[in-house]
Amino acid sequence: MRLKDKVAVITGAGKGIGAAIAKRFAAEGAKLVICDLNEENVQDVVKEIEGRGGAVLGFKVDVTDRSAIESMVKQAVSDFGTIDILVNNAGIVKDVMLHKMKEEDWDIVMNVNLKGAFNMVQAVIGIMREKSYGKIINVSSAGRFGNVGQTNYSASKEAIVGFTRSLAKEAGGKGINVNAIAPGTIVTDMYAGIPEHIRDMMKYITPLARAGQPEEVANLCLFLASDEASYITGQCIHCDGGIFMP
DSSP states (O other): OTTTTOEEEESSOSSHHHHHHHHHHHHTTOEEEEEESOHHHHHHHHHHHHHTTOOEEEEEOOTTOHHHHHHHHHHHHHHHSOOOEEEEOOOOOOOOOGGGOOHHHHHHHHIIIIIHHHHHHHHHHHHHHHHTOEEEEEEOOGGGGOOTTOHHHHHHHHHHHHHHHHHHHHHGGGTEEEEEEEEOSBOSHHHHTSOHHHHHHHHHHSTTOSOBOHHHHHHHHHHHHSGGGTTOOSOEEEESTTSOOO
């Protein structure tokens, strides 16, 4: 088992990519601490993992709420002893053309997608530094290169990459690997709400000619969280069917 007895914290884990990551990590022996704004969704994932014999704590947490994060981390350490892995997956969209965008639409996307990652890292990195070991994975997006109506979202997801690179340089000497993943078009609730003609266009511009599955993103995340990726840090790896080719 690639994550046997490792303790992993995953945000935005109530459904979609976050839930897939949680289930994949659990299958590889990790002890999990998962959170989401939707408590019912979190508990559904908790029940599924526990039903398969996994160890998991579930919390309703807003990643912009530092006190709630601190309480979750304190409980995680109390129950599991430490934290080895952090996956910053929580994110939102508030799509609108810039000339129509409200200030609050900009602020909430930045606060959740970018500051939320900052808050989570600050809450756990002391634990990782003390033991000279840790894996931090930040979820960016192929949308970081820009999309119409997504100036706020694209800015936040490109900023995550800069955050990842700088943190990798700061934390590398303490044995902490920091990487980002950038999913492309993935079959989630958000994808289901996209008009069919737009989905067809997305397939057309994707070399693999299909949308990805959350489990495919989870597989990449598992690799980066494992010791198989021990010499990889400061990278943003795309899981997007080939849309982005540097």
